[in-house]
Amino acid sequence: MFPTNPFTPEFGSVPLVMAGRQSIRRELFDAFSQGRGNPNLSSILIGPRGSGKTALLTYLAKEASSEGWVAVHAVAMPGMLEDIFEQTRLACANALEKKEAYTPPQLTSLGLGPVSVGWAASPAPSENWRTRMSGLMEALEGADLGLLITVDEVVASLDEMVRLAAVYQLFVREQRRVAPVMAGLPSNISALLNDKSVSFLRRAQQHKLGTIPDPDVREAFRETAAIGGRDVASNALETCVSAIGGYPYMLQLVGFRCWQASNPSGVISVEAAKRGVGDAREDFRSHILEPTF
Ligand SMILES: Nc1ncnc2c1ncn2[C@@H]1O[C@H](COP(=O)(O)OP(=O)(O)OP(=O)(O)O)[C@@H](O)[C@H]1O
Ligand SMILES: [Mg+2]
Structure with missing residues (x-):
């Protein structure tokens, strides 16, 4: 069985490796x-x-x-x-x-003079937020x-x-x-x-939250792939980093697509990277640009 793709091009998901920030x-x-x-x-x-x-x-x-x-x-x-x-x-x-289920105490009465405080187990409707x-x-x-x-x-x-x-x-x-x-x-x-x-x-x-510097993108990309058990050829890595342009969502998208495009030999090659980048750009166009504009 191939290892699961470690990239997460899904809005709201915390990446396995957080680049920069x-x-x-x-x-x-x-x-x-x-x-x-x-x-x-x-x-x-x-x-x-x-x-x-x-x-x-x-x-x-x-x-x-x-x-x-x-x-x-x-x-x-x-x-x-x-x-x-x-x-x-x-x-x-x-x-x-x-x-155990816990119902926090609610203040129900407060007297001044000899101080008296009353607590009830359920919320009193008159209390505000x-x-x-x-x-x-x-x-x-x-x-x-x-x-x-x-x-x-x-x-x-x-x-x-x-x-x-x-x-x-x-x-x-x-x-x-x-x-x-x-x-x-x-x-x-x-x-x-x-x-x-x-x-x-x-x-x-x-x-x-601006763009993430390339060295941080490079490191996060490599580390994420490594978590899934794959190396990235150095020229493949450069192809990916330049396509990502410091944009976090693109990092996940490019990574995900390169991973899919590479065979489970243990290395993401430059050919897989080129195909992955092309697929990621296509995804980006259809998932982000077209619905937004
Ligand atoms: N620092 C980061 N390093 C790597 N990947 C990241 C980083 N931050 C976010 N991502 C990835 O980028 C994608 C978008 O992240 P997120 O959903 O948090 O963006 P957002 O700013 O909340 O977008 P939106 O404005 O649409 O809600 C997710 O796939 C997430 O895993
Ligand atoms: Mg969001």
């Missing part, structure tokens, strides 16, 4: 290990289609989990805030109770965990984006251990940042 990975990793106060905890990844935003969000969430953060992933669309709440509730249950999230974050903080909220495909037109930005500002004032990391296309992000009601987001760190 070292500085943003380092900065975000430092932010997760340092915690509160690090400006990168609130970050926006900005890049065109196929530049690797979704893959990077998933990758960063994994890194964050090793530093004591639980991650919830949302896409900017109606219902996003409830989705974030539900996922946080589940993440909380997993983190705090491991196996902010209060419910605060309750969960408190439970997470009790277990020394922070909350990473990733929001993909950011659009400015969504009211819930505005609410999230506003509430996040309050969470920061309350010293919550929370990190929103968002991602979107350049035009959508600039529209969002121009919206007066989310001026706070303008202070988030912006990370532009």
